Amino acid sequence: MEKANVLEMKKIHKAFGGLKALVDVNIELRHGEIIGLVGDNAAGKSTLMKILSGAYHADEGSIFFNGREVAITNPRIAKQMGIEMIYQDLELCPNLDVPANLFLGREVITKPFIRFLKKRIMEDETVSILRKLKIDVKNPGLRIDKLSGGQQQAVAIGRAVSFNPKIVIMDEPTANLAVVEIDKVLDLTLRLKEHGISIIIISHRLDDVFRVSDRIYVLKHGCIAAVKEKAKTNKEEIIKLMFMEAHERQGQRARQ
Amino acid sequence: MNSVNNPENNGESISGFKIKDYAIYLIMLGIFIVFAFFLRNRGFLSIINLMNIFRQTAIISIMAVGFTFVIASGEFDLSIGSTVALSALIGSLMLQRTGIFPSVIAAVAVGAAIGFVNGFFVVRARMPSFLATIAMMGIIHGLARWITHLQAIPVLNDRFTYIFGGGNLGPIPTLFVWTLIVMVFGQIAMVKTLFGRKVLATGGNVVAARLAGINTDKVKWVLFIIMGMIASLAGLLYTGRLHAARYTYGGQDLFTIVAAVVIGGNSIYGGTGTIIGAVVGSLILGMVNNGLILFGFSVDQQVIFRGVMILVAVALSPSAPKE
Ligand SMILES: Nc1ncnc2c1ncn2[C@@H]1O[C@H](COP(=O)(O)OP(=O)(O)OP(=O)(O)O)[C@@H](O)[C@H]1O
Numbered sequence: 395m396e397k398a399n400v401l402e403m404k405k406i407h408k409a410f411g412g413l414k415a416l417v418d419v420n421i422e423l424r425h426g427e428i429i430g431l432v433g434d435n436a437a438g439k440s441t442l443m444k445i446l447s448g449a450y451h452a453d454e455g456s457i458f459f460n461g462r463e464v465a466i467t468n469p470r471i472a473k474q475m476g477i478e479m480i481y482q483d484l485e486l487c488p489n490l491d492v493p494a495n496l497f498l499g500r501e502v503i504t505k506p507f508i509r510f511l512k513k514r515i516m517e518d519e520t521v522s523i524l525r526k527l528k529i530d531v532k533n534p535g536l537r538i539d540k541l542s543g544g545q546q547q548a549v550a551i552g553r554a555v556s557f558n559p560k561i562v563i564m565d566e567p568t569a570n571l572a573v574v575e576i577d578k579v580l581d582l583t584l585r586l587k588e589h590g591i592s593i594i595i596i597s598h599r600l601d602d603v604f605r606v607s608d609r610i611y612v613l614k615h616g617c618i619a620a621v622k623e624k625a626k627t628n629k630e631e632i633i634k635l636m637f638m639e640a641h642e643r644q645g646q647r648a649r650q
Numbered sequence: 651m652n653s654v655n656n657p658e659n660n661g662e663s664i665s666g667f668k669i670k671d672y673a674i675y676l677i678m679l680g681i682f683i684v685f686a687f688f689l690r691n692r693g694f695l696s697i698i699n700l701m702n703i704f705r706q707t708a709i710i711s712i713m714a715v716g717f718t719f720v721i722a723s724g725e726f727d728l729s730i731g732s733t734v735a736l737s738a739l740i741g742s743l744m745l746q747r748t749g750i751f752p753s754v755i756a757a758v759a760v761g762a763a764i765g766f767v768n769g770f771f772v773v774r775a776r777m778p779s780f781l782a783t784i785a786m787m788g789i790i791h792g793l794a795r796w797i798t799h800l801q802a803i804p805v806l807n808d809r810f811t812y813i814f815g816g817g818n819l820g821p822i823p824t825l826f827v828w829t830l831i832v833m834v835f836g837q838i839a840m841v842k843t844l845f846g847r848k849v850l851a852t853g854g855n856v857v858a859a860r861l862a863g864i865n866t867d868k869v870k871w872v873l874f875i876i877m878g879m880i881a882s883l884a885g886l887l888y889t890g891r892l893h894a895a896r897y898t899y900g901g902q903d904l905f906t907i908v909a910a911v912v913i914g915g916n917s918i919y920g921g922t923g924t925i926i927g928a929v930v931g932s933l934i935l936g937m938v939n940n941g942l943i944l945f946g947f948s949v950d951q952q953v954i955f956r957g958v959m960i961l962v963a964v965a966l967s968p969s970a971p972k973e
């Protein structure tokens with residue numbers, strides 16, 4: 395019995411001037427599923443996800459959320475619907491501490507005239523969010539840029555999760571991380587899934603994709619080259635799909 | 651584990667009293683001790699001289715507080731010096747015709763208007779703030795010279811000079827009262843309020859701030875207006891202290907203010923907002939200046955020294971953000 399789809403993107407087209415970044419792309423995401431989105435540089439992965447998060451607009455195509463067609467015209471609408479994107483370049487404030495970043499843009503304040511920050515409440519809430527997700531940040535009072543890359547990534551994920559999202563999009567969450575930290579971030583990703591969140595993860599690291607995802611979409615030159623159940627594929631096949639042109643694959647198969 | 655609740659590690663760390671910031675206090679103390687020793691026979695420690703240092707740094711400190719906000723948001727306002735002069739002149743011209751209240755309003759309105767225009771060029775026309783405000787500096791300076799034909803405008807209103815930096819409230823010069831008010835308000839606004847948080851977020855990572863729903867353009871625009879108004883207050887204080895307005899007021903101040911803010915531990919790349927540091931920075935500069943005079947250095951040598959101090963402070967200050 396197939397689980398219902400939380401998200402469907404249908405026939406998405408997007409061009410930047412003459413450059414066709416996405417051509418007729420279809421994607422489905424099931425409830426509580428993790429899908430991996432892979433492809434060579436400039437394949438269109440980030441562009442597709444930015445359309446979903448409201449940062450870009452598709453030229454054509456439609457998006458269905460829980461079976462209903464939706465118009466995601468700006469990032470705020472996406473957030474309201476429960477779609478959180480963690481951008482490739484994190485988008486945290488390096489000069490602020492963990493609570494300040496978790497609550498950025500929705501600070502707890504005294505009402506209504508002079509808007510003093512209720513720091514204590516935000517700090518306590520931060521501790522409980524970090525604890526719930528088992529995120530290991532010893533001293534949340536430190537500036538973000540004093541934390542390790544993995545901790546920063548975890549804070550970004552914690553921030554996204556604290557909005558109670560239905561869907562979390564992660565763009566290259568393990569790029570530039572030390573090996574130990576990669577493990578922690580992937581564990582965290584799997585924990586989100588346990589909390590019932592559906593996840594789309596973009597990564598160049600196939601090991602990571604294979605570790606967490608249920609299905610894998612391969613994007614190539616802006617088109618979906620293949621969709622594979624993780625259990626029914628392997629890294630070699632995915633790599634071929636990512637980098638070889640269709641006729642080359644044909645030729646190979648003929649030779650085998 | 652519970653370190654979030656440890657008072658030493660809470661949100662204050664972004665704004666004020668942290669280990670690294672103690673360095674300035676130690677530097678200030680060190681300079682004070684050195685001067686107190688070597689200049690003991692030249693009157694450095696006399697009450698009159700110390701009061702004089704405070705008096706000379708008070709107005710710089712006030713503007714340094716405003717400048718800290720602007721720089722914290724990642725922008726510059728180089729027009730403040732000439733705003734000081736134009737506000738002083740307009741205020742004094744008004745004082746010759748009307749009472750204190752409308753004159754003060756007029757002077758502050760001048761600063762607010764200049765700030766509004768600065769904000770417009772930066773936020774709407776997307777000009778780099780150092781360019782927009784340096785152009786404004788020229789325009790305002792020209793205006794200030796032109797409307798008064800380089801003449802000083804005397805101020806004979808005793809109430810005005812009393813309130814604006816010429817009088818004493820008990821033993822305390824009103825000048826210090828103004829400084830204290832601006833400093834305390836600045837510190838609270840930066841550390842305790844939503845506005846301060848928005849300023850620091852804007853200066854820390856403008857994209858992140860915008861994605862989080864902060865109207866960073868509005869934040870910057872408001873800051874330019876506040877900065878203009880603070881420069882106007884400085885103009886009124888110069889006028890009250892010296893019983894006249896001159897187009898030269900504030901002309902040399904920009905350099906000192908930037909130096910004070912940077913020495914105080916603020917990054918020129920934005921994202922830091924150490925108000926108390928900025929005030930301490932201006933005290934250090936005032937003290938060094940005073941000491942150099944007592945040692946017998948010339949004005950030119952003092953200017954050179956201040957330049958060197960800026961270079962050292964920038965070299966030691968938080969580095970450029972990565973990328
Ligand atoms: N705002 C934009 N303006 C113009 N071209 C863009 C823009 N954003 C993306 N592109 C182009 O669209 C194509 C797809 O880019 P995209 O960032 O989606 O690729 P990607 O698969 O995420 O690549 P990477 O793995 O390098 O992150 C690229 O050719 C890129 O240059």
Ligand SMILES: [Mg+2]
Pocket residue numbers: 439440441482565
């Ligand atoms: Mg990308």
